[in-house]
Amino acid sequence: MDYGMIGKIDKAKRYAEQRERIHFEALSVTFEGENNPHTVTLNQGVWQCDCDFFQTRGRCSHTMALEIILEGMLPEVISA
Numbered sequence: 001m002d003y004g005m006i007g008k009i010d011k012a013k014r015y016a017e018q019r020e021r022i023h024f025e026a027l028s029v030t031f032e033g034e035n036n037p038h039t040v041t042l043n044q045g046v047w048q049c050d051c052d053f054f055q056t057r058g059r060c061s062h063t064m065a066l067e068i069i070l071e072g073m074l075p076e077v078i079s080a
Contacts, residue, residue, distance in 0.1 A: 019072055019073055020072055020073075022073045023073060023074070024042060024070065024073060024074055025043075025044070026041070026042060026043045026044070027040075027041065027042040027043075027066075028040070028041045028042075029041075029066065031062045031065075033051070033062070038050055038051045038062050040062045040063055040066060042066070042074070045074075047059070047063045047066075049062050049063055
């Protein structure tokens with residue numbers, strides 16, 4: 001491995017430890033739910049999920065899990 005790559009790996013490790021430097025603008029994930037997979041998106045601070053609970057409540061276990069996982073890395077998020 002060359003010296004330049006070693007420096008980039010060290011920098012990547014520092015970035016990974018400094019989560020406050022990372023801000024998501026858009027995100028799309030698939031949750032493997034207990035019954036079905038669900039698609040969750042974040043776009044311009046607005047969550048969307050295709051599960052039935054989200055459709056009636058504007059928030060669900062899938063979006064809340066992502067909020068926990070990405071704590072400190074998200075813009076001010078609005079439920080649709």
